[in-house]
Amino acid sequence: MATRRAVLGEAHVDAAETGTTALDEGFQTFITEGAWGSVWARPNLTRRERSMITIALLAALGHDEEVAMHVRATRNTGASAEDVAEALMHVAVYAGVPAANRAYKIAKTVYAEARDDTKQQGGNHD
Template sequence: MSETYDRGMAVRREVLGDEHVDAALAGTTPFTAPFQEFITKMAWGEVWARDGLDRRSRSMITLALLAGLGRHEELAMHVRAARRNGLTEAEIGEVLLHTAVYAGVPAANSAFAIARRVLADGE
């Protein structure tokens, strides 16, 4: 495809794992193919691949934003990614506690429930 796509696919696989990425790609249809290409190039090949922040920091920011915005459909995946990027269970808890102050207790409460399930499964 392109250098940006290839870089993005490598980062996406490193952060999310081959199993997750393979499943996402297997479910691609002609309708969703442009979106898969877009997120691989832009999110993973441009933003996640930048030198300005390490992956641990990017994972912390991502967890806080997903929790604060109530984007629960992505949160479990990024809790697993945060673990892959070296965050401990305690650090994930601290991110969500910090989120409670700035984004609200209900948002953090839901995020804690999702993270607890993922961490209990050892994912």
């Protein structure tokens, strides 16, 4: 759970936990233990590297909501917008231009929303 919170952020995980019902309780446990407690916690890759791999895989498979979630998580993993762009270039070559094109649009939207949020909060991080 600590890794899941560190990558996705407290608000995201809190919302997922609040929305958990008897129907998906086992699934939420599976995600936490399998993805976050096992794969994301392994020592051989950095969170930045895992983030780039995850975004590329999700984009290649067309999982748009998950792409957006993991692009948002890059603020916690250390993957830059340039890193994401490089990962998506691999998607274009190995999974197809349409998949990469869709993922670039998602990433641009996420980054634009983050800039808008920063401006609304009175910060200027440009």
